[in-house]
Amino acid sequence: MFRIVEGPIDVGAVILAAQRPDCGAVSAFVGTTRVDRSGEAFVRYLEYEAYRPMADRKLREIGEEIQRRWDARHVSIVHRIGRVDPGEASVAIAVAAPRRDEAFQASRYAIERIKQVVPIWKREVWSDGYVWVGSQVGTRPAAQTG
Amino acid sequence: MFRIVEGPIDVGAVILAAQRPDCGAVSAFVGTTRVDRSGEAFVRYLEYEAYRPMADRKLREIGEEIQRRWDARHVSIVHRIGRVDPGEASVAIAVAAPRRDEAFQASRYAIERIKQVVPIWKREVWSDGYVWVGSQVGTRPAAQTG
Numbered sequence: 001m002f003r004i005v006e007g008p009i010d011v012g013a014v015i016l017a018a019q020r021p022d023c024g025a026v027s028a029f030v031g032t033t034r035v036d037r038s039g040e041a042f043v044r045y046l047e048y049e050a051y052r053p054m055a056d057r058k059l060r061e062i063g064e065e066i067q068r069r070w071d072a073r074h075v076s077i078v079h080r081i082g083r084v085d086p087g088e089a090s091v092a093i094a095v096a097a098p099r100r101d102e103a104f105q106a107s108r109y110a111i112e113r114i115k116q117v118v119p120i121w122k123r124e125v126w127s128d129g130y131v132w133v134g135s136q137v138g139t140r141p142a143a144q145t146g
Numbered sequence: 147m148f149r150i151v152e153g154p155i156d157v158g159a160v161i162l163a164a165q166r167p168d169c170g171a172v173s174a175f176v177g178t179t180r181v182d183r184s185g186e187a188f189v190r191y192l193e194y195e196a197y198r199p200m201a202d203r204k205l206r207e208i209g210e211e212i213q214r215r216w217d218a219r220h221v222s223i224v225h226r227i228g229r230v231d232p233g234e235a236s237v238a239i240a241v242a243a244p245r246r247d248e249a250f251q252a253s254r255y256a257i258e259r260i261k262q263v264v265p266i267w268k269r270e271v272w273s274d275g276y277v278w279v280g281s282q283v284g285t286r287p288a289a290q291t292g
Contacts, residue, residue, distance in 0.1 A: 012158015
């Protein structure tokens with residue numbers, strides 16, 4: 001399942017679809033909107049934009065790469081675009097493999113590759129402006145009003 | 147959330163409970179019943195037994211260990227006991243952290259520690275007998291009828 005969606009991601013469904021009788025492990029990753037409220041300004045929400053259909057194709061290519069490198073029997077990547085509020089999921093990944101070591105490696109690889117090659121951009125909407133940032137998860141650059 | 151349950155695990159709910167506005171990443175692991183049908187005999191289902199309340203306490207201790215070692219803001223471990231059919235989840239882990247590297251490390255650590263210290267035993271029920279095995283996920287010893 002490789003999808004770009006405009007509403008909330010049903011993470012439970014993504015994982016359930018990955019579970020298979022020939023696999024003992026599903027490793028899943030969920031990227032969520034993180035806000036840092038330690039300063040006076042704060043992120044109110046994130047907004048994602050994708051360049052489609054390139055983004056859709058790149059998600060499928062990452063799945064193919066993973067299945068060439070590891071004994072992964074199922075790979076799903078679902079990325080949300082549009083506004084994503086604090087704590088909500090922007091991306092969900094689920095990889096099933098016979099053994100857990102391969103599942104963990106492949107799921108980690110998926111999120112790194114998404115950040116490298118999928119044309120999806122993130123805008124942080126702050127209480128006092130906004131800033132475009134390149135990566136989907138984890139980073140919080142200094143605020144710039146725009 | 148540290149629980150031993152006797153019915154299906156609601157994996158989506160375990161992950162949703164982990165999502166927090168101060169975290170950018172949730173790494174989840176789901177251990178599932180794997181069957182190998184390449185031979186004449188095959189695993190029909192698994193059966194788990196726990197020595198409680200020791201098992202409950204050990205799950206909580208693993209959560210505490212993780213929160214000492216990593217900046218993990220939420221840890222959940224739910225383990226199912228009783229009969230678990232092929233493809234179904236026997237254990238679900240979800241760790242939320244501000245950054246994905248810590249989330250992945252902590253979730254991987256959790257499943258390794260569960261196998262080391264939690265008194266839960268697994269019985270493989272085969273088409274032609276059963277065999278007790280020590281580990282919760284991933285291994286498939288040669289069949290022994292019992």
